[in-house]
Amino acid sequence: MAIRDLAVRVHLNEATVRARIRKLEQSSTMRVVARLDLGAVGYPFTALVGVRLRGRSIEDVCKDLLALPEVISVLSVIGRNDLEIQVIAPSLEELNRQLTEVIPAIDGIVALESALAMKIYKYVQPWGRFDESD
Amino acid sequence: MKAIELNDLDRRILERLSVDARVSNREIARELGLTEGTIRMRLKRLTDEDAIQVVAITNYDHMDDPLVAYLWIEVDATFPVGPIIEALVDEPQITYVASLLGRADIMAITWVNDASQLADYLHNHIDKIPGIARIHYELTHKLIKHDYRTTSIVK
Numbered sequence: 001m002a003i004r005d006l007a008v009r010v011h012l013n014e015a016t017v018r019a020r021i022r023k024l025e026q027s028s029t030m031r032v033v034a035r036l037d038l039g040a041v042g043y044p045f046t047a048l049v050g051v052r053l054r055g056r057s058i059e060d061v062c063k064d065l066l067a068l069p070e071v072i073s074v075l076s077v078i079g080r081n082d083l084e085i086q087v088i089a090p091s092l093e094e095l096n097r098q099l100t101e102v103i104p105a106i107d108g109i110v111a112l113e114s115a116l117a118m119k120i121y122k123y124v125q126p127w128g129r130f131d132e133s134d
Numbered sequence: 135m136k137a138i139e140l141n142d143l144d145r146r147i148l149e150r151l152s153v154d155a156r157v158s159n160r161e162i163a164r165e166l167g168l169t170e171g172t173i174r175m176r177l178k179r180l181t182d183e184d185a186i187q188v189v190a191i192t193n194y195d196h197m198d199d200p201l202v203a204y205l206w207i208e209v210d211a212t213f214p215v216g217p218i219i220e221a222l223v224d225e226p227q228i229t230y231v232a233s234l235l236g237r238a239d240i241m242a243i244t245w246v247n248d249a250s251q252l253a254d255y256l257h258n259h260i261d262k263i264p265g266i267a268r269i270h271y272e273l274t275h276k277l278i279k280h281d282y283r284t285t286s287i288v289k
Contacts, residue, residue, distance in 0.1 A: 029196040032188065034151035037287040040185035042137040046286075048204075048234070048241055050272075062278050072281040075202055075274040084204055084272060088284075090137075115237035120286040122223045122231040125243070128191050128282025 043070075043088040045095045046117040049103070050081035056108025058082060064106045070098055081113065138183050143168075144176055148186070152283045155188045184287050191282050202245045202274040203252050205260070206238035213265030215239060221263045227255065238270065249273060 003021070007014045024030035038044065053061055058076055065071050065085060073086035087103070089095035099114055140148075143166075150162055159177070163170045180186045194200060207222075209215055215233065222231045222242050230243035242260075246252040256269060 027196070029193050031153070031191045031193070032155045033153065033191050033282065034148060034155040034186045034188050035283055035285040036148060036152075037185050037187070038284050039286065040138050040183060041140060041284070043284075044137070046232070048232075048237065050237075066279055071279070072284060074278040075204075075280070076276040076278060077204070077272040077274050079272045081272065083278075084274070113237060115241065116235040117232035117241070118235050120230070120232045120288065121219050122228065122288060123286040124229040125280070125282070125285065126189060126191055126229065128194060128280050 038088055042090050045089040045092060046120065047087045047089070047095055047099060048115045048117060049085050049087055049099065050077075050113035051083040051085055051103075051109055052080075052111040052113075053082045053108050054110045061106060061108045065103070068098075068102065070102075138180075138185055143172075144180065147173060147176055148180075151186070187285060187287050189285075194277050194280070199247050200245050200277075201247065201249075201252070202243060202277060204272040204274075205242045205244065205256075206270040206272070207240040207242060207260075207266055208268040208270075209239040210265050210267040215265075218263055218265045222260075225259060227259070 001009075003017055004014055007017045010017065021030070025032075038046065051061075051065075062074055062083070065074055065083075068087075070087050070089060071085050072088055073084075075084045076082065077084050087095065087098050089098060095116075099112060103109065104112060146166055147162060150157065150165065159170050159173045163173045166173075177186075207218075209218055219231060219233065219240060222228050222240065225244075227244050228242050229245070230241070232241050233239065234241055244252075244255065246255060252271065252273065256271070260266065260269060
């Protein structure tokens with residue numbers, strides 16, 4: 001969207017919008033970035049996996065999970081599971097390997113509860129941690 | 135979406151753009167020691183193939199008490215799933231919608247400031263969608279990682 005159109009949409013003048021965006025960018029609050037389509041880069045499969053832990057801290061387990069490039073999202077949650085993670089894969093076979101061999105082998109993980117995203121209809125998710133990609 | 139071949143150069147260009155997509159082609163060309171035309175050509179291909187998307191990303195750490203909520207939605211089997219998914223996609227506060235195999239019929243993600251805001255939102259917006267039988271939700275208390283560099287481009 002052009003800044004001019006954005007200004008019209010939020011009923012402000014262009015210079016104000018430009019200045020606010022600059023301020024958001026300078027304070028590292030917002031970034032304009034390019035994102036890659038998972039399917040286009042050869043990872044059409046996503047699993048949404050609930051993870052239960054025992055006997056090892058969340059921090060330590062996460063360190064191992066974060067070392068896997070296939071794990072693109074890790075959230076600690078309140079409820080039946082301790083973590084909700086998203087795992088991507090180039091094929092069902094590879095996804096199966098991640099979910100039955102690689103991830104269960106991590107010390108401290110006692111149970112996985114998985115769902116396959118058959119089709120993703122919306123993926124906006126306009127937030128993220130900035131340090132990860134720097 | 136069919137997979138496209140990405141060569142080393144594509145990857146380097148994308149790496150640069152994943153931190154700042156407002157950088158000019160000339161600047162990328164200078165940094166990578168290539169011509170502007172080469173960069174333009176590679177980017178045109180990626181855009182034409184719908185392999186990349188330019189978006190504004192908010193820093194999660196600068197947001198006020200953001201809580202990501204996973205909504206696991208079960209659908210009443212007498213209702214078709216299509217219109218329910220459409221209604222969820224149309225909700226501006228929902229940032230992710232996928233149909234599932236296992237755990238539930240649909241998973242949607244939203245984010246809120248606290249549990250009571252989530253309860254209000256579910257009650258006033260989501261529960262009203264016809265055909266939703268049950269919603270089981272999970273509230274995050276910490277985002278450990280969310281790689282914003284990838285997405286699913288939905289047309």
